[in-house]
Amino acid sequence: MPAPIRLRELIRTIRTARTQAEEREMIQKECAAIRSSFREEDNTYRCRNVAKLLYMHMLGYPAHFGQLECLKLIASQKFTDKRIGYLGAMLLLDERQDVHLLMTNCIKNDLNHSTQYVQGLALCTLGCMGSSEMCRDLAGEVEKLLKTSNSYLRKKVTLCAVHVIRKVPELMEMFLPATKNLLSEKNHGECELVPQLVRILKNLIMSGYSPEHDVSGISDPFLQVRILRLLRILGKSDDDSSEAMNDILAQVATNTETSKNVGNAILYETVLTIMDIKSESGLRVLAINILGRFLLNNDKNIRYVALTSLLKTVQTDHNAVQRHRSTIVDCLKDLDVSIKRRAMELSFALVNGNNIRGMMKELLYFLDSCDPEFKADCASGVFLAAEKYAPSKRWHIDTIMRVLTTAGSYVRDDSVPNLIQLITNSVEMHAYTVQRLYKALLDDISQQPLVQVASWCIGEYGDLLVSGQCEEEEPIQVTEDEVLDVLEGLLVSNLSAAVTRGYSLTAIMKLSTRFSGVNRIKKVVSIYGSSIDVELQQRAVEYNALFKKYDHMRPALLERMPIMEKSASNGPTEIVQTNGETEPSVVDSKHPPPVSQPANQVGALLHLFLNLDLHDTFGMRSNSFDLFFRANPNPNVAVITIHASNSTEADMTDFVFQAAVPKVSRPNPAQIIKCLCFEVLIHGFGVFCVGLQCDFLFSLRMRIKLTYTLKGSPVQDLAEVNNFPPQSWQ
Amino acid sequence: MIKAILIFNNHGKPRLIRFYQYFTEDMQQQIIRETFHLVSKRDDNVCNFLEGGSLIGGSDYKLIYRHYATLYFVFCVDSSESELGILDLIQVFVETLDKCFENVCELDLIFHMDKVHYILQEVVMGGMVLETNMNEIVAQVEVQNRLEKSEVLNCLFCHVNSSPINREATKPAVPDQHRLRPL
Numbered sequence: 047m048p049a050p051i052r053l054r055e056l057i058r059t060i061r062t063a064r065t066q067a068e069e070r071e072m073i074q075k076e077c078a079a080i081r082s083s084f085r086e087e088d089n090t091y092r093c094r095n096v097a098k099l100l101y102m103h104m105l106g107y108p109a110h111f112g113q114l115e116c117l118k119l120i121a122s123q124k125f126t127d128k129r130i131g132y133l134g135a136m137l138l139l140d141e142r143q144d145v146h147l148l149m150t151n152c153i154k155n156d157l158n159h160s161t162q163y164v165q166g167l168a169l170c171t172l173g174c175m176g177s178s179e180m181c182r183d184l185a186g187e188v189e190k191l192l193k194t195s196n197s198y199l200r201k202k203v204t205l206c207a208v209h210v211i212r213k214v215p216e217l218m219e220m221f222l223p224a225t226k227n228l229l230s231e232k233n234h235g236e237c238e239l240v241p242q243l244v245r246i247l248k249n250l251i252m253s254g255y256s257p258e259h260d261v262s263g264i265s266d267p268f269l270q271v272r273i274l275r276l277l278r279i280l281g282k283s284d285d286d287s288s289e290a291m292n293d294i295l296a297q298v299a300t301n302t303e304t305s306k307n308v309g310n311a312i313l314y315e316t317v318l319t320i321m322d323i324k325s326e327s328g329l330r331v332l333a334i335n336i337l338g339r340f341l342l343n344n345d346k347n348i349r350y351v352a353l354t355s356l357l358k359t360v361q362t363d364h365n366a367v368q369r370h371r372s373t374i375v376d377c378l379k380d381l382d383v384s385i386k387r388r389a390m391e392l393s394f395a396l397v398n399g400n401n402i403r404g405m406m407k408e409l410l411y412f413l414d415s416c417d418p419e420f421k422a423d424c425a426s427g428v429f430l431a432a433e434k435y436a437p438s439k440r441w442h443i444d445t446i447m448r449v450l451t452t453a454g455s456y457v458r459d460d461s462v463p464n465l466i467q468l469i470t471n472s473v474e475m476h477a478y479t480v481q482r483l484y485k486a487l488l489d490d491i492s493q494q495p496l497v498q499v500a501s502w503c504i505g506e507y508g509d510l511l512v513s514g515q516c517e518e519e520e521p522i523q524v525t526e527d528e529v530l531d532v533l534e535g536l537l538v539s540n541l542s543a544a545v546t547r548g549y550s551l552t553a554i555m556k557l558s559t560r561f562s563g564v565n566r567i568k569k570v571v572s573i574y575g576s577s578i579d580v581e582l583q584q585r586a587v588e589y590n591a592l593f594k595k596y597d598h599m600r601p602a603l604l605e606r607m608p609i610m611e612k613s614a615s616n617g618p619t620e621i622v623q624t625n626g627e628t629e630p631s632v633v634d635s636k637h638p639p640p641v642s643q644p645a646n647q648v649g650a651l652l653h654l655f656l657n658l659d660l661h662d663t664f665g666m667r668s669n670s671f672d673l674f675f676r677a678n679p680n681p682n683v684a685v686i687t688i689h690a691s692n693s694t695e696a697d698m699t700d701f702v703f704q705a706a707v708p709k710v711s712r713p714n715p716a717q718i719i720k721c722l723c724f725e726v727l728i729h730g731f732g733v734f735c736v737g738l739q740c741d742f743l744f745s746l747r748m749r750i751k752l753t754y755t756l757k758g759s760p761v762q763d764l765a766e767v768n769n770f771p772p773q774s775w776q
Numbered sequence: 777m778i779k780a781i782l783i784f785n786n787h788g789k790p791r792l793i794r795f796y797q798y799f800t801e802d803m804q805q806q807i808i809r810e811t812f813h814l815v816s817k818r819d820d821n822v823c824n825f826l827e828g829g830s831l832i833g834g835s836d837y838k839l840i841y842r843h844y845a846t847l848y849f850v851f852c853v854d855s856s857e858s859e860l861g862i863l864d865l866i867q868v869f870v871e872t873l874d875k876c877f878e879n880v881c882e883l884d885l886i887f888h889m890d891k892v893h894y895i896l897q898e899v900v901m902g903g904m905v906l907e908t909n910m911n912e913i914v915a916q917v918e919v920q921n922r923l924e925k926s927e928v929l930n931c932l933f934c935h936v937n938s939s940p941i942n943r944e945a946t947k948p949a950v951p952d953q954h955r956l957r958p959l
Contacts, residue, residue: 205904
C-alpha cells in the first residue's frame, strides 16, 4: 500500500474542491484509505492519519473510527505520537463514551513521566475532558504534583485541580492545604489571605516597569485582574476584609493609566469589586465616576461595559448615577444596537419625578426613531413611567397620545384597557381627550390600539365632541354625521382587526343615547345583523333587540361609565369588565353583572350565579352556606364543582375550604387528586373544584369542612354528601 | 469560564474549533453556523460583545469577538469572565500566533491546524486562562517542537509528518491584506 499522504497534501487537495459534493467525495476516499491504514496497524503513519482525521472532523465529517487509534498513540513512547494522540482524544472523545476510561492508566503513567512536557500533556487532557471517574482515580496523582517546584507545571496542575474539584466536589478538602501553600509562603489561615493579596497588588502597581510580564506598560494586568476578582469574592459579605481593601482599591482606581485597553480592563474589574464588597460611600462614588468617564470614551466596548455596570448599580446608588444622566441619554443616539438597548433600560431606571418632563421628551424622540425591536419595550416603559410620575393629567394624556400615534402598532395588548381606565378616571379631561383622539383618527386608522381607544372614547364622550365643549384647546366643529361617518368607516375598512370592528359597533350603539338622530344608527345596526363575522353579528342582533323590545332599558344600559378602581384580584371576568364594554344580556332577565369591582369586599347576601343554570345542580344548605354541586365524571378523573355563597348578613373572613373522601372503603374507594379554589369573585361567593378518582360517582361519600371567621369569632361548618344524584352530572 | 473558541473566515469556513463543554458533532457545526451568522452581520464600528444565540449555554453567556482581515476570532464565555479581559486575551493569542508563525496569515492557520491547537493549549486549558505571557508561551511551544523534531530525526525510516514552523518556500506568497495585523 502506498504511504498515506501528508496532512498538507490532503488540505491542498480539499481546497481545490469546487463544490460540497466534490469535497465530500475526496474526504470519503481519504477516510477509506485511512481506515485500511489503521487496519494494518502501522505505527509509523498513525500520527499522520490521526492528524488528517482531526482536520476532517473540524470540517464536520464523522471521525469516530479514529478514537481507538488516539489511545494507541497516547500509549506510544514518542513525544510526537503522544502530542497528536492527546489532542485527538480531547477533540474526538468525551466522557459519555466508555472508551475514554481506557486512557486513565496512560494518563496516570504520564503524570509521573520524566519529561515535563509529557506531564503537561497529560494534565491538559485530564483538565479538559476528565470525567468524574477518571478524576476520582487520578486525584491523588494531581495532588502530589501540586507540590512540584516546576513553575511550568504548577500552573497546569492548579487548573487541572480546579477541574477535578468541579467534577467531584467532595475532593475539595484534599486540595485545600495545597491551595493555601500556593498563595502564601507560610501556612496561614484564610483571614490572612486578604492582606497578603493586598500586598501583592500593591507591589504590582508600584513596581514600575517589569519587562517580562507587562502588556503595554502595565505590569501583569491579568494577574491584577485575577487578584481583584478574588478580593471581590472574599470581601463580598465580610466587613473586615472590605475595610482592608478600601485603600488599595482607591489606589488602583486613581493610578491606573487608561490610555490603553488593558488599563481599562483593570479599572473595570476594580469598579466591579468596589460595587460588590461592602465599601464606603466615597469609594462607590469614585467607582461610578469612573464608569461615567468610560461613557465618554471613544471605544464602544468601554461604553457598552460601562452601561452594563451602571444598570446593575442604579438601584443602590441612584443619586450618583443620576449625575451622568445626560451622557446616558446621549447614548440613546448611538448607532450600536447593544448600546442603545442598554441606554434605554438605564434611562427608564433613572426617570423620577424631577426629571420626568425632560427625560420623556428624549425618550419619545427615541421612540420615534428607533428600530422596531425596541418599540414595544420602549412604549411599555413610557407608559409605566408616565403612570408613576405624571406631573399633570393633561401631560399624561398627551404623552399617551404621542406614543399611540408614533408607535401605535407596537403597543402591548393590555395597554388598551389600562388606557381606557386612565381616561375614564380623568373626568375633567374627557372633552379634550376625545377631541384629540378624533383628530388622530382622521389622520390614520391603521394602528389598532389607537383606533380601539379612540372608538371607545368617541362612543362614551361623543356628545362632548359634538357640542364643542373642550376647554384645553380650540374646540373643533364636528357634526353627528361626521362622527358616524368615521366610525362606520372603521367598520368597513380592511385595516381594522375584528376586535376593532367590535369596538366601533358598540361605540355607534352607545351614541344612540347621546346623539339626537337614531335612525342612522338603527340602520347600521340592522345591517350588521347579517354580518359574516359571528361576533359582530351577535352584537348587532342584541343591539337590534335593544331597539325593538327593550327600548325602555336602553338609556340605562348605555349610560356613561362610572369611575373604575384598579382591583387587585384578576380573574378573567375582571379584564372584560375594565374594558368598559357593557354587555347588555338581553336574552335572560337576570341583572347584568356589576361593572365596578371594589376590591376586597366580602359582603352581604348576593345570590348572583353567573350563567349558572340551577336546574342540574344539586344543592344543600349548611348553617351559613348554600352549596351547589355539579359533577363531571370522566373515565379517569371526576371533577366536582362547588359553588358556595354566604347566606348570612355579615362578612366572612379567613375562609378555608377542606374536602375529604374515604380512601379505602368498599365498595367505592376514592382518592382526591387535586383541590382547587378559585378567587372569591364577587361578594362572598366562592368556587371550588375537587378533582378525584373513583369508580362510582353516585355512591361517593364526601365530607366538606368550612372554617371561617364570622362576626369576629371562628366558626366551623361541616357538611357531608352521601350520594350524588344523577341529575347533578353534566 | 470559556465555553468555546472558534476561528472562522469571512465565509464561515472553520479554521479552528475548540469546545470546552461537550456537544455532539451536529451541535458543534450548528453552533459554528449560528455564531458566524450572528457575527458576520455586525458592522465594523459596533462593540465587540454579542448576546443572543440560544445554542451554547442558554442565557448565561456572551460572544466576544475580534475581526482581523479575513478571520473572526470568537470566544464564547459565561458571565464569570470579564469582557475587556477576554478582548485582551484574544489580542495576546493573536500576537503569539504572529510570533510563532512570523507574520501569520490565514494560510498558516489552514495548513498548521495542529500547531495552532498546541499553541492554544498553552494559553487556555479546560476553559480557563492558563498563561498570558506571550514570550513564555512562545518559548514553551518552541521547546516542544524541537523535541518533536529531534525524535523525528532520530528515526531513520520515519517520514516527516509535521512541517517546521518557519514558512516554507513552497507556500505561495501572501498578499498584504491577508496578513493578520495585530492592533
